Amino acid sequence: xxxxLAVKDLSxxxxxxxxxxxxxxxxxxxxxxxxxxxLVGESGCGKSVTAMSVLRLLPSIASVSGSILLDDTELxxxxxxxxxxxxxxxxxxxxxxxxxxxxPSFTIGxxxxxxxxxxxxxxxRQARERAIELLELVRMPAPRSRVDEYPHQLSxxxxxxxxxxxxxxxxxxxLIADEPTTALDVTIQAQILDIxxxxxxxxxxxxxxxxxxxxxxxxxxxxxxxMYAGHKVESGxxxxxxxxxxxxxxxGLLGAVPRPDLAGxxxxxxxxxxxxVPVLRSEPEACVFAxxxxxxxxxxxxxxxxxxxxxxxxxxxxxHPGSRVxxxxxxxxx
Numbered sequence: 001x002x003x004x005l006a007v008k009d010l011s012x013x014x015x016x017x018x019x020x021x022x023x024x025x026x027x028x029x030x031x032x033x034x035x036x037x038x039l040v041g042e043s044g045c046g047k048s049v050t051a052m053s054v055l056r057l058l059p060s061i062a063s064v065s066g067s068i069l070l071d072d073t074e075l076x077x078x079x080x081x082x083x084x085x086x087x088x089x090x091x092x093x094x095x096x097x098x099x100x101x102x103x104p105s106f107t108i109g110x111x112x113x114x115x116x117x118x119x120x121x122x123x124x125r126q127a128r129e130r131a132i133e134l135l136e137l138v139r140m141p142a143p144r145s146r147v148d149e150y151p152h153q154l155s156x157x158x159x160x161x162x163x164x165x166x167x168x169x170x171x172x173x174x175l176i177a178d179e180p181t182t183a184l185d186v187t188i189q190a191q192i193l194d195i196x197x198x199x200x201x202x203x204x205x206x207x208x209x210x211x212x213x214x215x216x217x218x219x220x221x222x223x224x225x226x227m228y229a230g231h232k233v234e235s236g237x238x239x240x241x242x243x244x245x246x247x248x249x250x251x252g253l254l255g256a257v258p259r260p261d262l263a264g265x266x267x268x269x270x271x272x273x274x275x276x277v278p279v280l281r282s283e284p285e286a287c288v289f290a291x292x293x294x295x296x297x298x299x300x301x302x303x304x305x306x307x308x309x310x311x312x313x314x315x316x317x318x319x320h321p322g323s324r325v326x327x328x329x330x331x332x333x334x
Contacts, residue, residue: 003030003069004206005054005091005174010066012049012058012230022280023049024230026066031174034200036207038221038238040214040253044277046230047210048096051176054208055093056083070174089119092167093176098159102151108135108162109147115169134165138195157188164195171203178210193220214257218242226250229278229288232307236314244323246316248293249273251323287319295320 012024024046031037039047052058054068056075068075070091078086095101103111112134113127122130128147135143138161151159160180167175177196181189197220200207209221217224217238224241226234226249234247245251255271275292287305290296299319307317 001032002071004033004035004071005208006030006067006069007050007054008067008069010050010053010064010068012046012053013063015061015063019281022230022282023062024053025280025283027227027230027232029225029232029235031206031208033173033206034204035223036196036200036209036221038209038211038217038224039227040211040217040224041227042212042253042277044229044279045227047227048178049230050227051093051178051208051210054176055087055091057087057093085119088115088172089170090172091174091176092170092172094160094163094167094178094180096178096182098156098163099151101163102159104151107148107150108154112147112162112166112169115166119170130169131165134169135161137168137199138162138165139191140165157184157191160184160188160192161195164192164199168199168203168205172205174206174208175199176208176210179212180209181211181213181216189216196220214242214253226253229280229284231284231288231317233289233318234314234316235307236311240311240313244311244314246310246314246321246323247289247318248295248320249289250316287317295322 008028010024010027014021014023027050029037039050041047053064054075058064070086075083075086109128109131112131113124116122116127116130117124132143132147135147140146140158140161154162180196181192184192193216196207199205211217221238224236224238225232226247228249234241234245234250241250242254245254252271252273256273258270273292278288284304286302287296287300290300293300297320305317305319307315310316310321
């Protein structure tokens, strides 16, 4: 099957007063029609930068290289005007914080309708009626009265529904959801995930889900790409990766998730990963995770491990792969 979205060797650098920062380094992935692909990692790993690169929404200080194919269209070569036609129509994004993404000066109906007027050529009246239908689609309570309300009059879950309605207004081929359940209680999280799942089934949209919540990944994703310091360190189907992770960073992420079903009622301390995600000034010559890894050896500190097929459907970039749980209680090896 031809991928709906194919990203190859994507690299993003930011020019700053203190020098260049390498935010994403040779990142590659693809999304099939109707598939949910999750980009996973700690804050600062390059997930959102990758998504903003696909939509070409990065600031002018960013330097982007690589290939981004939407079906047969190379997005990196489109003019700004051509990209505006694609953005919102063929590929859309649910931004991370709806309160700052919605304009407080306009009603939610006007903001949803603006997408329809811009890309579908609807009149103001037609766009308003379609906005009500979209609010019904995302299960907004009392959509006909809510359509004329402002963002500050809505709860966090309602604002997130508005963002989803705006993103799917034109039935895009690809929907990028950047932390769509952040700061929502678990009940609303479940409702938002149900909405995304329902939209995928109804419209056939491919979804790129950006999150650090592995519970969300297990619930909705088909495949997972694990990112660390702008690099892909592991990828595979969600069931395979959760049951048999190969990269120590993936093992560490899974070890930091509370699992009361495995504790037998006994309190078990979570195994946090010490240290922070590094800020890279240049392409690394060794494993970027080595300073935080218990398995690291001299080889890891002197060479960059290639991304290789280690299991039938899993790739990992590690010289010492395996699913054994790390014990960080005694500190990281020197």
